[in-house]
Amino acid sequence: MKTLRITLPIGRTFFQAALSLLVFCAALELFAQTPVSKFLFPRVSYGSSHPHFEIQLSRLRDRYAKEGKIDCIFIGNSQVLYGIDPSIVEQVYQEKTGRSIRCQNFGLGGLTPLTSGPLSKMLIRNFHPSLIVFETGVLDYSPSSMEGTDESIMSSPWMKYQLGDFSLDGWLYENSYAFRMVAGIDRTLKYIEESNTHIEWNGHAELSGQTSTSIEDQVKFFETALNTLEITDRQVGGLESLLSLNSSEVQVVIIETPTHPTFYQIKRRVRNLYPTFESMLISKTSQAGADLWLTRAEIEFPVEEWHDLAHLNEEGAANFSRQIGYFLSNVYMPRQSNNP
Amino acid sequence: MVQFFSSLSITSTGFFVFALIIFGIYYLVPKKAQNLVLLLASYVFCVTWAWDFAAVLIGFSVVNYFFALKISAAIDKSRLRWLWVGIVLNVGVLLFYKYFDQTQYFLFKALFRLGLIPAQMELRILQPIGISFYVLQAISYLVDVHRRQIPANRNLLEVSLYLSYFPKLMAGPIERAQNFFDQLHANRVVDNQQVTDSLLRIFVGLCRKILIADTIAQLLPSGLFANPLVFSFSDLIFWWFVSGIMIYNDFAGYTGIARGISGLFGIQLSPNFEQPFFSTGFLDFWNRWHMSLSNWLRDYVYLPVSRAMLRRNPSGRYLPNLIIPPLVTMIVSGIWHGATLHFILWGFMNGLLQAWERVDKAFRKSAPPPVSRWAVVGTILVLLLINAPFRLDIPQTFAFWTGIFRWGPFQTFTAASTLKPLFAVALSFYLDWKHLATRDELGLLRLPKRTQIFLLAAGMFLLFLATRQQIAAPFIYQEF
Numbered sequence: 001m002k003t004l005r006i007t008l009p010i011g012r013t014f015f016q017a018a019l020s021l022l023v024f025c026a027a028l029e030l031f032a033q034t035p036v037s038k039f040l041f042p043r044v045s046y047g048s049s050h051p052h053f054e055i056q057l058s059r060l061r062d063r064y065a066k067e068g069k070i071d072c073i074f075i076g077n078s079q080v081l082y083g084i085d086p087s088i089v090e091q092v093y094q095e096k097t098g099r100s101i102r103c104q105n106f107g108l109g110g111l112t113p114l115t116s117g118p119l120s121k122m123l124i125r126n127f128h129p130s131l132i133v134f135e136t137g138v139l140d141y142s143p144s145s146m147e148g149t150d151e152s153i154m155s156s157p158w159m160k161y162q163l164g165d166f167s168l169d170g171w172l173y174e175n176s177y178a179f180r181m182v183a184g185i186d187r188t189l190k191y192i193e194e195s196n197t198h199i200e201w202n203g204h205a206e207l208s209g210q211t212s213t214s215i216e217d218q219v220k221f222f223e224t225a226l227n228t229l230e231i232t233d234r235q236v237g238g239l240e241s242l243l244s245l246n247s248s249e250v251q252v253v254i255i256e257t258p259t260h261p262t263f264y265q266i267k268r269r270v271r272n273l274y275p276t277f278e279s280m281l282i283s284k285t286s287q288a289g290a291d292l293w294l295t296r297a298e299i300e301f302p303v304e305e306w307h308d309l310a311h312l313n314e315e316g317a318a319n320f321s322r323q324i325g326y327f328l329s330n331v332y333m334p335r336q337s338n339n340p
Numbered sequence: 341m342v343q344f345f346s347s348l349s350i351t352s353t354g355f356f357v358f359a360l361i362i363f364g365i366y367y368l369v370p371k372k373a374q375n376l377v378l379l380l381a382s383y384v385f386c387v388t389w390a391w392d393f394a395a396v397l398i399g400f401s402v403v404n405y406f407f408a409l410k411i412s413a414a415i416d417k418s419r420l421r422w423l424w425v426g427i428v429l430n431v432g433v434l435l436f437y438k439y440f441d442q443t444q445y446f447l448f449k450a451l452f453r454l455g456l457i458p459a460q461m462e463l464r465i466l467q468p469i470g471i472s473f474y475v476l477q478a479i480s481y482l483v484d485v486h487r488r489q490i491p492a493n494r495n496l497l498e499v500s501l502y503l504s505y506f507p508k509l510m511a512g513p514i515e516r517a518q519n520f521f522d523q524l525h526a527n528r529v530v531d532n533q534q535v536t537d538s539l540l541r542i543f544v545g546l547c548r549k550i551l552i553a554d555t556i557a558q559l560l561p562s563g564l565f566a567n568p569l570v571f572s573f574s575d576l577i578f579w580w581f582v583s584g585i586m587i588y589n590d591f592a593g594y595t596g597i598a599r600g601i602s603g604l605f606g607i608q609l610s611p612n613f614e615q616p617f618f619s620t621g622f623l624d625f626w627n628r629w630h631m632s633l634s635n636w637l638r639d640y641v642y643l644p645v646s647r648a649m650l651r652r653n654p655s656g657r658y659l660p661n662l663i664i665p666p667l668v669t670m671i672v673s674g675i676w677h678g679a680t681l682h683f684i685l686w687g688f689m690n691g692l693l694q695a696w697e698r699v700d701k702a703f704r705k706s707a708p709p710p711v712s713r714w715a716v717v718g719t720i721l722v723l724l725l726i727n728a729p730f731r732l733d734i735p736q737t738f739a740f741w742t743g744i745f746r747w748g749p750f751q752t753f754t755a756a757s758t759l760k761p762l763f764a765v766a767l768s769f770y771l772d773w774k775h776l777a778t779r780d781e782l783g784l785l786r787l788p789k790r791t792q793i794f795l796l797a798a799g800m801f802l803l804f805l806a807t808r809q810q811i812a813a814p815f816i817y818q819e820f
Binding site for chain 1: 371374527539792793797805808809
């Protein structure tokens with residue numbers, strides 16, 4: 001005797017619900033592509049838990065869609081985010097060479113060399129820049145540098161999808177406006193603190209004036225990183241992965257992060273390690289045929305141009321961006337063929 | 341592939357694929373082989389966690405099978421002797437797996453000092469999944485056989501399946517042998533209605549677990565349990581209430597899925613919850629919360645202790661008769677959750693509340709006043725307060741109690757941060773209210789067709805999104 005006695009029709013309500021859901025999703029997708037939805041829900045998400053990654057990606061996507069061409073992308077940690085104003089770089093570059101370029105800041109708080117390679121691959125694949133500028137400093141190579149931040153970017157389904165690891169989530173983040181919009185709403189509800197950093201359309205965020213936190217307290221914040229400072233193979237490997245992208249199509253330039261003089265004054269370990277760091281950069285960039293700018297030897301930022309021990313304020317950023325514009329005018333020639 | 345089917349959690353895609361495969365096989369084989377299919381499936385389920393878990397379960401089933409036969413065959417005092425040996429063995433196995441890891445250091449240190457072992461050792465022994473639950477079922481089976489309420493089952497397959505049946509293996513419900521064996525013997529026919537009911541139970545269970553419990557779990561401020569004094573009193577009250585809803589839905593969600601899956605095989609598992617957040621008193625709460633455990637404790641701890649007390653003094657107003665049984669029962673419940681001070685404190689306080697209600701009832705001269713809404717609110721507030729040691733250790737518990745009575749500024753109450761938890765709480769109350777209003781746990785099936793379609797579509801949409809956005813948290817009761 002049969003113990004399963006199912007007679008048709010069964011599950012009509014379920015199928016009707018599934019059908020309604022499909023219709024609803026299609027309508028939502030259409031709505032998400034309209035300007036109204038972009039106005040009502042400006043925040044979209046790509047599924048990472050990094051506070052800046054998603055905003056930067058949205059800014060870059062918007063600009064790329066609007067202007068159709070990005071020549072140069074600056075990557076690095078929050079020192080890039082706050083310290084490089086692409087508009088000033090573009091302006092100085094044009095003044096010096098007579099050629100106009102479009103630059104975008106893609107600075108992400110806590111980014112280390114480890115993630116710079118895969119991140120650049122993704123940027124090159126999607127936005128076809130002919131120049132990647134990576135700003136890096138001696139602190140990035142410390143074992144206590146923020147690998148959790150790297151993880152938050154690399155574990156995002158969209159990022160994995162970009163690097164060839166297929167998943168339904170990755171596909172949806174890439175192809176569905178509605179999915180990104182709904183994920184963005186969810187993200188807004190979860191991470192309200194993200195609104196604290198205002199990132200401009202060109203990916204730059206400004207820090208004005210100087211922090212009220214004392215130098216001593218700021219030094220304490222970096223204590224662990226400074227006391228365990230060394231140049232780890234893992235991070236150097238990350239840098240090598242980035243430099244391997246240097247080709248006739250894409251130029252990779254390394255710029256040394258400006259360092260607050262206090263670091264050198266108070267920490268012998270930093271002073272002692274600096275020559276090793278410098279020679280490592282020289283060796284790696286020359287092996288890859290990439291350009292390198294060691295800023296410490298050339299620029300000194302007065303204390304008034306620092307917001308805190310790690311970040312330049314708006315004046316410092318303007319100064320540094322001008323210098324970068326001059327530097328790029330000597331080493332970079334924009335290419336036309338890279339954009340589709 | 342191996343990873344897909346490893347450590348199957350009841351909300352994982354792997355588990356549903358596994359259940360679907362078993363469902364197919366179950367209805368393809370002859371009726372006589374169906375129980376065997378379920379038993380083998382249960383062992384495979386266990387093996388997805390660890391081989392040795394299945395080995396422990398098989399050994400455990402065989403031992404209890406023989407103990408039941410021995411109890412049944414013995415006469416006079418030796419029946420009781422066999423029963424006690426069986427109980428001690430079961431409890432011993434439970435204690436060994438639950439606490440060996442924490443005590444082995446001291447044990448091996450003592451053995452080393454006595455010269456019985458050459459060096460300090462460390463063994464890695466994992467607690468088999470669901471052991472706390474199947475030990476209780478084994479004990480109840482032995483006691484029922486001893487009481488002659490049921491005959492000892494001579495079919496090893498049925499006894500093994502009773503203890504290891506995979507939908508209830510991880511966290512119950514704690515079934516009674518009679519109820520389970522009757523269903524194994526019966527002609528289990530699954531028709532359209534049963535499939536619909538089961539699928540609805542699974543769907544509601546998933547909503548409870550993923551949309552309510554996991555959503556709240558993701559949003560609970562880190563450090564809320566570890567360091568309560570960092571938070572303002574308003575945060576503590578809000579998040580503590582929300583975390584109570586989380587625990588409830590986590591477990592009710594699990595039970596719903598387990599009952600739904602089991603229903604597809606024609607085996608009805610017992611309900612575990614009956615809207616506990618609508619309880620009108622402490623006794624009422626324990627009749628609605630984790631009912632299969634409460635009933636077990638009532639039948640195998642409370643009633644025996646109560647009878648023993650009444651034999652000494654049969655007065656219904658004799659205070660020890662009113663106080664000691666609930667106190668002992670709830671302390672046993674606490675120890676079952678974990679033999680740590682905070683669980684014992686938790687059991688003691690719940691026992692006291694129950695004792696207080698019993699004393700009040702026994703000495704009340706007038707009829708009790710009609711139940712008001714405030715009784716419901718008051719019950720929940722007091723329970724949330726005294727249930728702090730369920731999640732916190734003793735210092736954290738006292739810090740929590742200090743924190744909620746420390747008046748200070750309101751914090752983090754922004755629309756954004758509270759919208760999702762409030763939605764989760766509202767959904768939990770809606771599901772309970774629907775059950776209460778229709779007096780039917782499947783009351784959603786009584787709604788108009790269009791409403792059903794809307795709720796089903798909305799639920800599927802939200803479940804899809806939630807499973808994309810958040811990581812599934814392990815079931816809280818799985819750890820017991």
